[in-house]
Amino acid sequence: MASPSSFFGIGIVSILLVLTKAKATVPIFVLGDSLADNGNNNNLNVPLLDKSNFAHNGIDFPGRIATGRFSNGFNGVDYIARFLGFPIGPPPYSTTTELNQMLRGVNFASAGSGIQDYTGPGTINMTTQIKNFQKVAQLLQQALGQNRAEHIIATSMFIIVTANNDMFEYYFATGAANAASNQQFINNLVDRFIQHLMSLYNHGARNFYIAGTGHLGCVPFLTSRNPGGTCIDTLNQLSMKYNTIALARVSQLSSRLQGMRYSYSNIYRMTSDIIENPILFGITDVQNACCGNGKFNGEVQCTTNVTYCHNRNDHFYWDWFHPTQAVYKITSQMAFFDSLIYSTPISIQQLVMGI
Numbered sequence: 001m002a003s004p005s006s007f008f009g010i011g012i013v014s015i016l017l018v019l020t021k022a023k024a025t026v027p028i029f030v031l032g033d034s035l036a037d038n039g040n041n042n043n044l045n046v047p048l049l050d051k052s053n054f055a056h057n058g059i060d061f062p063g064r065i066a067t068g069r070f071s072n073g074f075n076g077v078d079y080i081a082r083f084l085g086f087p088i089g090p091p092p093y094s095t096t097t098e099l100n101q102m103l104r105g106v107n108f109a110s111a112g113s114g115i116q117d118y119t120g121p122g123t124i125n126m127t128t129q130i131k132n133f134q135k136v137a138q139l140l141q142q143a144l145g146q147n148r149a150e151h152i153i154a155t156s157m158f159i160i161v162t163a164n165n166d167m168f169e170y171y172f173a174t175g176a177a178n179a180a181s182n183q184q185f186i187n188n189l190v191d192r193f194i195q196h197l198m199s200l201y202n203h204g205a206r207n208f209y210i211a212g213t214g215h216l217g218c219v220p221f222l223t224s225r226n227p228g229g230t231c232i233d234t235l236n237q238l239s240m241k242y243n244t245i246a247l248a249r250v251s252q253l254s255s256r257l258q259g260m261r262y263s264y265s266n267i268y269r270m271t272s273d274i275i276e277n278p279i280l281f282g283i284t285d286v287q288n289a290c291c292g293n294g295k296f297n298g299e300v301q302c303t304t305n306v307t308y309c310h311n312r313n314d315h316f317y318w319d320w321f322h323p324t325q326a327v328y329k330i331t332s333q334m335a336f337f338d339s340l341i342y343s344t345p346i347s348i349q350q351l352v353m354g355i
């Protein structure tokens with residue numbers, strides 16, 4: 001084991017305390033898109049729609065801060081972290097410099113990115129997100145020695161929230177009208193996703209929470225532009241197809257890779273249940289974005305220039321693409337606690353208990 005470097009000498013006591021305190025929970029490393037990003041895009045040169053560090057985003061966040069989360073408050077990663085005993089999700093990689101912070105996890109997600117590196121040009125693509133994780137892993141190794149660093153990574157949870165933007169871009173480019181092309185697209189997408197998982201596994205990751213994709217065709221951005229005002233069925237079909245194939249391939253992979261464990265959540269089923277019986281979940285509006293303008297408030301992005309609703313807890317959609325924190329909370333609860341309907345083969349809670 002490498003001797004602690006001098007900068008680390010002073011910190012060793014506090015780091016050990018952190019490790020002891022955090023024993024009940026596990027570090028969380030996050031990769032993915034705007035459903036998970038909490039500030040990595042803030043200083044990137046990307047289109048406005050890939051940013052959210054301005055009002056009215058964050059209006060219900062502690063201190064009313066627009067952190068770069070695509071939500072009126074917390075996002076799904078925050079809720080999962082809270083169920084694990086953290087006050088909030090791990091900090092964005094873009095601002096994480098302290099080893100102490102890294103030991104509890106880091107968020108690498110970048111709004112607009114996808115599984116394919118060409119999705120969301122200018123954002124932090126998945127390959128780079130994984131490289132950034134490797135950099136953190138290297139720092140842990142330098143500070144703690146290889147064995148300890150490997151142990152920490154093997155006993156961490158990796159949250160992956162992606163594929164949404166790949167499908168949006170494919171739909172915008174092609175209309176997703178050709179069954180054979182759709183099949184080819186999904187196969188390529190899942191192949192690439194499996195490569196990313198293998199890459200993470202090869203760098204020591206063992207426990208994965210994978211969020212599936214939901215009703216992409218129902219976001220206010222699309223329904224407001226659809227003459228009938230209804231959901232885009234072809235895109236919803238594509239999302240379902242992706243989930244079926246991705247889940248089958250992840251399951252296959254896990255039987256091949258020793259020690260790999262996963263929870264894949266059926267976000268599509270969750271959003272179906274909420275959209276079909278919103279009242280059961282305390283939601284009354286599943287169509288209009290809370291913050292925006294035009295039809296369904298879905299024609300423009302949520303910025304300071306548009307209005308927002310006051311009954312945010314009743315709304316499914318916060319803005320033209322993203323849910324409210326109320327819905328992030330409901331879906332995170334389903335993913336975390338429910339092992340029968342919404343998670344395959346185990347819930348996040350079971351995943352973590354087994355670590």
Ligand SMILES: *[C@@H]1O[C@H](CO)[C@@H](O)[C@H](O)[C@H]1NC(C)=O
Pocket residue numbers: 117118124125127128
């Ligand atoms: C992925 O990101 C890296 C770093 O920004 C970049 O060099 C690479 O070209 C990107 N890949 C694609 C296909 O855009």
Ligand SMILES: *[C@@H]1O[C@H](CO)[C@@H](O)[C@H](O)[C@H]1NC(C)=O
Pocket residue numbers: 303304305
């Ligand atoms: C708000 O509107 C002003 C004036 O039209 C414009 O200059 C500004 O860029 C807008 N801000 C955003 C965030 O869209």
